[in-house]
Amino acid sequence: MSKPSLTLKLATPRGFCAGVDRAIQIVERALELHGAPVYVRHEIVHNKHVVDRLKGLGAVFVKELEQCPPDRPVVFSAHGVPKSVPAEARDRKMFYLDATCPLVSKVHVEAERHHNEGREIILIGHAGHPEVIGTMGQLPEGVVKLIETAEDARTYTPVDPKNLAFVTQTTLSVDDTSEIVGILQSRFPEIAVPHKEDICYATTNRQDAVKQVAAECELFLVIGSKKSSNSQRLVEVALRGGTQVAHLIDDATQIDWDWFNGVSTVGISAGASAPENLITDVIAAIGARFETEVHETGGVRETVVFKLPRVLTEASA
Missing domain, CATH: 3.40.1010.20 (4-hydroxy-3-methylbut-2-enyl diphosphate reductase, catalytic domain)
Incomplete structure (x- = not known):
């Protein structure tokens, strides 16, 4: 038939994407240079097949640093981590590698800049997502306010409507985020916007x-x-x-x-x-x-490549 x-x-x-490729390479290179096991805090990226393959190479995935021995390398996931995590690693004198996507790190830098300039910061994103936890964790608790929906944007009440800024999670719906941003800019015309689109x-x-x-x-x-x-x-x-x-x-x-x-x-x-x-x-x-x-389909040809941490490239050389 x-x-x-x-x-x-x-x-x-x-x-x-380039950020995912870089994060996976960081774990692979760490295993090549230091042998197994290499510990990874949280899933390096959100894909079971990727995680299982890296487990087969000798990666051990944990929820928190307290599960890692101090004498083995640990990698932080591509989604980014709160500042408290590398601080804990330094206190324990651990060798750690930060696989945070550079585009997520850009959002972290923006949030810190707004905070240093005295602005109230809004983060558009999904509660509980590792990237959101990491971004909010760049600053003291309560400083960053999370907005998830258009309705949240309509009802949000800032301390000073003339001294606001927003950043966004990098993996949001472009259309949904545009609606939320439109509401915020309509309500607060002086709100500071990202220098470049946060959605990657x-x-x-x-x-x-x-x-x-x-x-x-x-x-x-x-x-x-x-x-x-x-x-x-x-x-x-x-x-x-x-x-x-x-x-x-x-x-x-x-x-x-x-x-x-x-x-x-x-x-x-x-x-x-x-x-x-x-x-x-x-x-x-x-x-x-x-x-x-x-x-x-004839889509955009992506040529973006993110460099690996210098400590890995120098060791390989």
């Missing part, structure tokens, strides 16, 4: 790529972890863009083939912490059941 036909629209770019280039590019094809797809699959903010946002963007059904899946094993009933065009993207092999596995799994015609 011949297989039914199916068109696949691959949103480009998709998958790994990779988040923006992946959302734009999904928007390009969403309306043409009856079904959209986003490969990524449910813990991953940027992956969750891609599902939302696909649905808003006109896709009838969208699902977030860890890998090909989570595909429900009933989703494909009556479907002729499927969109595929992947969050910034999803490795390429997961994408190819999904395409192969679909190809085993359907006669597929694959179309790659």
Whole structure:
């Protein structure tokens, strides 16, 4: 029997971003230089497959520094950490490597600058996300106020409406954040804005790529972890863009083939912490059941590369 036909629209770019790639390389290089085990505080990035592969190489993932012996290297995740974490590591004389994405570090610097200039600081983000915890933890408790929704922006009451600033989590929905920022700027015209967009280039590019094809797809699959903010946002963007059904899946094993009933065009993207092999596995799994015609969208070509910490590059040299 011949297989039914199916068109696949691959949103480009998709998958790994420069910050994720750098964080993974930091753990790998630390293992090469220092041997196993290397400890990692929290998941280095939000992807089970990445974490499991690094575990296989000798990485040990922990929740807090107190679980790490003082004589082994420890890596901080790409999402960033409160200032108290490296301070504790220094007190214990630990060798630590900070894998915080440089674009997250930029937000940290902005928040500190606003605080030093006496402004009240708003952080637009999702409560409980590691990046938000890390950003709020750059300053004394209570200094940074979190706004999650447009309604929060409408009801927020600052101490001094003329002395405000905002920063944002880097992995938010561009459209949702624009709405929140618009409300804040309408209510507080003098609010200080970031020198450059806080939402990172990779988040923006992946959302734009999904928007390009969403309306043409009856079904959209986003490969990524449910813990991953940027992956969750891609599902939302696909649905808003006109896709009838969208699902977030860890890998090909989570595909429900009933989703494909009556479907002729499927969109595929992947969050910034999803490795390429997961994408190819999904395409192969679909190809085993359907006669597929694959179309790659012409998206932005990403050339950003972030340098590894000098202590790793010098040791390698």
